[in-house]
Amino acid sequence: MTEEHPNGERPADASGRDERTDGERSADVPGRDERTDGERSADAPVRDELFLSTESLAALVDGLLTAGTEVIAPVVVGACDSPAAMASAACLRPGVAAEQVDYAVLDGEHRLALGEAMPNLSLKSFFLPQNEALLCWRQRGGAIDLQAAPTEHAPRLVLGAKPCDAAALEVVDKVMNWGCADELWNGRRDATTIFALACPMEDDSCFCTAVGAAPDGTRGADALITPVEGGYLVSVTTEKGRAFLDAHSDRFVALEGLAGAEALRAQAEAFRAEAHARVAANLQIDAASVRQWIETHYDDPLLTALGVRCNGCGACSSVCPTCHCFDIVDEPDGVGSGTRRRCWDTCQTGKFTAHASGHNPREDQNVRFRQRINHKFAIYPLRFGEVLCTGCGRCTRVCHAGQDLVEILAAIDVDARRGDLDAAAEGDAA
Numbered sequence: 001m002t003e004e005h006p007n008g009e010r011p012a013d014a015s016g017r018d019e020r021t022d023g024e025r026s027a028d029v030p031g032r033d034e035r036t037d038g039e040r041s042a043d044a045p046v047r048d049e050l051f052l053s054t055e056s057l058a059a060l061v062d063g064l065l066t067a068g069t070e071v072i073a074p075v076v077v078g079a080c081d082s083p084a085a086m087a088s089a090a091c092l093r094p095g096v097a098a099e100q101v102d103y104a105v106l107d108g109e110h111r112l113a114l115g116e117a118m119p120n121l122s123l124k125s126f127f128l129p130q131n132e133a134l135l136c137w138r139q140r141g142g143a144i145d146l147q148a149a150p151t152e153h154a155p156r157l158v159l160g161a162k163p164c165d166a167a168a169l170e171v172v173d174k175v176m177n178w179g180c181a182d183e184l185w186n187g188r189r190d191a192t193t194i195f196a197l198a199c200p201m202e203d204d205s206c207f208c209t210a211v212g213a214a215p216d217g218t219r220g221a222d223a224l225i226t227p228v229e230g231g232y233l234v235s236v237t238t239e240k241g242r243a244f245l246d247a248h249s250d251r252f253v254a255l256e257g258l259a260g261a262e263a264l265r266a267q268a269e270a271f272r273a274e275a276h277a278r279v280a281a282n283l284q285i286d287a288a289s290v291r292q293w294i295e296t297h298y299d300d301p302l303l304t305a306l307g308v309r310c311n312g313c314g315a316c317s318s319v320c321p322t323c324h325c326f327d328i329v330d331e332p333d334g335v336g337s338g339t340r341r342r343c344w345d346t347c348q349t350g351k352f353t354a355h356a357s358g359h360n361p362r363e364d365q366n367v368r369f370r371q372r373i374n375h376k377f378a379i380y381p382l383r384f385g386e387v388l389c390t391g392c393g394r395c396t397r398v399c400h401a402g403q404d405l406v407e408i409l410a411a412i413d414v415d416a417r418r419g420d421l422d423a424a425a426e427g428d429a430a
Helices: 054-066 163-176 183-191 239-247 261-280 287-296 301-307 315-319 365-384 394-398 405-429
Strands: 048-053 070-078 099-105 131-140 143-148 156-161 192-197 223-228 231-236 326-334 337-344
Touching (some): 048 054, 054 231, 156 163, 163 183, 163 192, 163 365, 183 192, 192 239, 223 239, 223 261, 231 239, 231 261, 287 365, 301 365, 315 394, 394 405
Parallel strands (some): 070 156, 156 192, 192 223
Antiparallel strands (some): 048 231, 070 099, 131 143, 131 337, 223 231, 326 337
16 A cells, blocks of 8 residues: 655655655654664764874874775865766866865875865765665575675774765664664664864855754764864764774873863864854755745645756755665576665656656656655655755755755745745734
């Protein structure tokens, strides 16, 4: 039996596709299972403050690489070598910088780009790869041997994550543990310590403060590092972060008693306050009113007008840190053997909800674009209590059709507030 969509649209029944992404499954919401750090529900309180000099940071990274520990960090790459080049066509556009920034596994050759620019792609692919084997199978007579993918991983460090990217992982934790636990996702999450880097704000496409995040947010991070003179102020927020610092205590200096400690704190506070002010100037909305408007204006002409611009390429989904739709396919490797794979998918393509019968409940791009907005800002909050967006602005930067989520949310907010005023005026008249 197919469950009715909360706003009246009946979802597609696509075999092998994870329909959880549309918020259309009837289940209790357990949330993320208890983890060793136990503090991934909101911005965690700062437990300790330390100082990490620029020289000590370099030595820390060198030591980790020498010990064989995987370190993921933003690095400088050639525009045409970026994994995001196909989505943004950055290397083909005249006037685009020859170098860009992406997250990558350090190999000793990369140049760290802490705080230089927003990485083209989020951290998502390091936890939910674009294409991964779930299991391999081989038929032996009447029996079938299965070999599942490993779910335990060696410890690794993410250094310099954007706070919006760290927060996104915790947002997606909820759907990855809805009804059943995704062991592959959880295994990578549990193996990873995340040091977020306070962000100065990338550009006018950023709007993290409008969706409950912040340029210095600690959600999803085990520690936050803020640039100050000579290095970084390190704020530890979880037990996992504390354990990492204890294991590498020779690289960190306690802030208490350090000469110039108050000046460093003042620098960090000024950096964060300025970033907050810049981001907040991009977009301020009443999130509750926006959600209510979306829930009650399913066929509103505004959504139709916005959808006309969408070409359905799916670039927005590929760069989004919280989009998590996937398909599962079986690929034969030969006679009697094969691999079951999970691959990224997007609700913005026509085939996503196409039935074998030929029927498609989302028959045009207007409806598919409406689904994206509806899912992120109404359906996901209904199911999990928060929006499926951390305000990174990547979807706007890569959209060759000019879709701007800041503009879209501002337009919805204006219409929602106008409706509130009209309702109040009618009440006064009565």
